[in-house]
Amino acid sequence: MFYLDNSATTWPKPDIVYTTMDSSFRQMFSPKRGTSRASRMGGAKLDEARQAIANLCHIPHPNQVFFTSGATHALNLAIQSFPWKAGDGVVMSAIEHHAVSRPIRKMAREKGIQFYIVPYTDELPFDLAAYEGLLKKHPNIRMVATTHASNVIGSILPIEAIGRLAHQYDSVYLVDAAQTAGVFPIDVQAQNIDILALPGHKSLYGPPGVGALYLNPSLQLNSFMEGGTGGDSGKHDMAFEVEVGTIPLPLILAFAEGVKWVQEKGIETIHAHEKALLEQLLSGLNQLSEVTIYGHQRPDEKTPVVSFTVRGYEPEILGAILFDDYGIALRSGYHCAPMAHEAIDTLGKGGTIRASIGYFTKAEDITALLSALKEVITQNCSVDTASVG
Ligand SMILES: Cc1ncc(COP(=O)(O)O)c(C=O)c1O
Known part of the structure; x- marks a missing residue:
């Protein structure tokens, strides 16, 4: 083929990704679920995996990295649990993937938010004036959400400048880095990113079924998924958590090896x-x-x-x-x-x-x-x- x-x-994957998936599946358990050495080892490895993602994207602290089932899950979580009020606005580009546009359209239907689309042209794929025009005209805008690069035509958006504009107009900036993580540098601090979605299985060379989400710690999101977290087990209700249920440790550790491989290369x-x-x-x-x-x-x-x-x-x-x-x-x-x-x-x-x-x-x-x-x-x-x- x-x-x-x-x-x-991406296919194939570096060997270390396949071997880590196999060995961690055989030798480790997901943390916070048992008293065994295998569970403790899983916890230590999970911390290392979080650190690997933080290093890749210049995320200030590994506890701002959350593992998800992929970029789609990360984007849905951030968009759907954002504390929208009816009449709030969101801007997206005209080249978004369904993983961004569908949750936004759903929020428009269900929460009464407005969305605005910045047109795309080949001559001017980076029309910053259009973003600024919308932000200036609609003070209700609370989020700017764009892909870093189109999965159809590959055009890259100037995320740093878009993020700067978003912040200038008191909006948060969400970036879908599904097509760029591992291909172009990502720095959440320098590029003004508040929410970042990463897939494991594309240019970070991990397995399918895993990804990551970065959330700026100043964000206050609503709960998205309820269940066991392995902590606070005696309480009936839970605070906002991203990682709920037994996490897929073999996928996460293999993903982290893909990330480290990318950084070493x-x-x-x-x-x-x-x-x-x-x-x-x-x-x-x-x-x-x-x-x-x-x-x-x-x-x-x-x-x-x-x-x-x-x-x-x-x-x-x-x-x-x-x-x-x-x-x-x-x-x-x-x-x-x-x-x-x-x-x-x-x-x-x-x-x-x-x-x-x-x-x-x-x-x-x-x-x-x-x-x-x-x-x-x-x-x-x-x-x-x-x-x-
Ligand atoms: C631009 C873009 N966003 C989001 C996704 C979804 O990523 P995942 O497969 O990790 O859910 C893709 C995957 O094709 C994509 O190309």
Whole structure:
């Protein structure tokens, strides 16, 4: 298989991630649940895992890091437990994933909040004036929520500047770093981030089913999930807690090993490798006149993700052909982000095919995709000519 679907989930993972999952599952228990040495060892390892995430994102204290089942869980938790009042406002970008836009739309329906959308254009993907305009015009805005980079077209948003504006207008800033954690540096303090959602299974090379949430300690959120925490067990009611129930220790420890692996490799090294392959991919696709590439093509300002279509092919059908006949794994359709597809005018038209690069992607994977596309296009042209003839 030529694997080019790293934006969905990176594959393969570093060996240490697989071995940690196995060994911790066999040898450790989740902490605060038993008197055994295995449970105590689990507690110590959990503290180390929290510290690893804190180090990665410059989070001042590891107790501000909470483990979740993924970025979706982290985002829902933060958005749905925010203390909204009817009439409050929230701003989001026009390229959000469902994991941000759906909970916001739900809060609009159920809590009566208003949401405002900052439009996206290729020429001006970083339209700070639009954010400022909304914040100035609507003093009811209490949260700005944006992705760090689009999972469809890879465009990066200027989070530091957006966060500064949000704070200037007394809003909190939530960042969905699903597509950037491990690819671009994240610093919650320097980038003015109050709420940060991280997935374990993408560019932090952990397993699926785990992620993390950073919350600025000044935030007062409502309770989201109730249950056992292993502490305060004699009380009937509980205070706000993120980690409720028995935590998935093997997933968390494997995730932390992925994070440490990324830091040891170095985000700059990872990014340089991926950027070189991104350039190879863009240059090859640009030579195929039947291919349309969506979003801007400035490699320094995007993640290694390229959305494209091929004239005469439904993205879903082309995706199936490329896997079934050539073994190339991509993703077709709307990528859980119809807003982004609306922004690039592919909504209702089958979306795009997306190729996404990870640290384990090789030049051969890109070459395989480009030559398969050439072959498919040539065959299609010859079929067309034959039928015309
Ligand atoms: C931009 C973005 N946000 C959120 C998510 C959800 O992440 P998770 O799979 O960790 O729930 C994804 C996953 O595709 C994503 O690309």
